[in-house]
Amino acid sequence: MKISKVSETAINENPHKVDARMLYNKDSAQAVHIHLNPGESLKPHITPVDVFFFVIEGTPDVLVGTEKRKVEENSLVESPKDIVHCIYNNSKKTVRVLVVKAPKPTTKTKLL
Secondary structure (H helix, E strand, O other), X not given: OXXXXXXXXXXXXXXXXXXXXXXXXXXXXXXXXXXXXXXXXXOOEEOOOEEEEEEEEOOOEEEEOOEEEEOOOOOEEEEOOOOEEEEEOOOOOOEEEEXXXXXXXXXXXXXX
């Protein structure tokens, strides 16, 4: 059994300049833990595969396509492939989100 602890996983360098840690990276899927401090956000981007976001902590604003909504803890948000999406922490508290891409992308994400 392999167990990956967020606290023991290295922060990946990324164009969003946020704390993002790759917890799972196989051909079938990728799982990334993202920690956003108040005021931090991802850059709007488009991925070539389906993505879902599971909000572990906090209440981020999530953009999928043209719809932007505040999302509560313990909620899952789906984002189909080739659709712009983004996560914003406009609150005064920490936001932690598990991002899962399935299957693992074979082409680059497009930043907007």
